[in-house]
Amino acid sequence: MKIGNTDRLSEQLREKLEEAIATGAFRPGARLDEVELATLYGVSRTPIREALIALGAAGLIEKRARKGWEVAEMSPARLCEMFDVMAELEAMCARLAARRASEEELARIRKAHEDCQAAKEAGDSADYFRLNEIFHMTIFEASHNNFLIEHARALHKRLRPYRRLQLRMRNRLAGSFREHEGIVEAILAGDETLAAERLRRHVAVQGERFTDLVASLAELSSS
Numbered sequence: 101m102k103i104g105n106t107d108r109l110s111e112q113l114r115e116k117l118e119e120a121i122a123t124g125a126f127r128p129g130a131r132l133d134e135v136e137l138a139t140l141y142g143v144s145r146t147p148i149r150e151a152l153i154a155l156g157a158a159g160l161i162e163k164r165a166r167k168g169w170e171v172a173e174m175s176p177a178r179l180c181e182m183f184d185v186m187a188e189l190e191a192m193c194a195r196l197a198a199r200r201a202s203e204e205e206l207a208r209i210r211k212a213h214e215d216c217q218a219a220k221e222a223g224d225s226a227d228y229f230r231l232n233e234i235f236h237m238t239i240f241e242a243s244h245n246n247f248l249i250e251h252a253r254a255l256h257k258r259l260r261p262y263r264r265l266q267l268r269m270r271n272r273l274a275g276s277f278r279e280h281e282g283i284v285e286a287i288l289a290g291d292e293t294l295a296a297e298r299l300r301r302h303v304a305v306q307g308e309r310f311t312d313l314v315a316s317l318a319e320l321s322s323s
Contacts, residue, residue: 122261197242
């Protein structure tokens with residue numbers, strides 16, 4: 101019981117730190133001290149240390165010799181490049197899922213999409229984000245390509261705070277849910293090309309969406 105509680109606490113702290121990084125509360129190059137963070141969040145150093153290790157594994161922070169953990173640099177151009185790659189990886193997952201998913205996996209994809217609806221209607225971006233991750237991971241699993249799944253999951257983790265931030269933009273929950281609907285339809289129909297294209301467009305952050313994301317980052321970091 102105690103282990104479970106500790107794991108959950110470190111996960112909650114990781115999410116808080118992720119968001120603080122994405123919104124600019126902890127800027128690139130900022131030092132993350134275990135003692136200071138433990139005091140800030142009113143916890144012991146152990147779950148803080150576990151959260152930092154998880155963030156380091158995701159590439160959000162880096163360990164510097166004799167300096168400890170620091171927030172990794174992330175330029176808008178770099179962020180855009182990472183979303184481009186994420187879009188292609190997820191498109192490949194969708195293509196393979198449309199070809200390979202079993203009936204049971206198709207049912208799980210449909211249910212994962214339906215589960216997002218209540219959060220969308222409530223305007224609960226935090227719950228929608230959690231359910232949205234399940235939706236994407238369900239498609240990953242249905243691709244039946246372990247190497248692809250491994251790399252898609254790794255980059256997905258790296259982009260988690262920025263994907264979460266996107267969902268706070270005006271009308272994005274409803275837009276995301278509509279896009280999910282089209283993705284599910286294509287996968288269920290076995291249309292590999294359409295499934296890949298729809299998931300690629302869903303993930304890619306280009307044009308107005310990228311401009312909005314950069315503007316949100318700038319606004320939140322200066323507030």
